[in-house]
Amino acid sequence: MSEKPDKPKKPAIPDAETVEHGLMVQLAREAVEAVGADAVLVVWTKQRRRKTFVHQASLGNGLLIEGLMRWVHDKIEEADEADEDGTNEEEDDDDD
Numbered sequence: 001m002s003e004k005p006d007k008p009k010k011p012a013i014p015d016a017e018t019v020e021h022g023l024m025v026q027l028a029r030e031a032v033e034a035v036g037a038d039a040v041l042v043v044w045t046k047q048r049r050r051k052t053f054v055h056q057a058s059l060g061n062g063l064l065i066e067g068l069m070r071w072v073h074d075k076i077e078e079a080d081e082a083d084e085d086g087t088n089e090e091e092d093d094d095d096d
Contacts, residue, residue, distance in 0.1 A: 017055075024057035032059060039064035043072060 014022075028040040039060030046053050058065040
């Protein structure tokens with residue numbers, strides 16, 4: 001019996017989400033280089049079929065990233081509560 005050579009494997013084509021995530025990580029790297037950030041958290045939303053999906057990419061110290069995530073979560077909750085109360089006005093927060 002003669003052995004057939006293995007067919008060359010096709011390179012795996014990454015899905016759109018993988019490519020998008022890679023682009024956002026690159027953005028985070030550029031931010032670290034440009035401003036000397038210790039940690040960068042990039043959060044973005046996409047809507048598909050009337051559903052909104054939240055995505056995130058991060059770069060840096062894990063504890064700082066976790067803190068940034070909590071901070072974003074708290075800000076979103078504050079905004080939601082203000083919307084429910086009808087007191088949501090654009091404000092300049094100086095605690096950034």
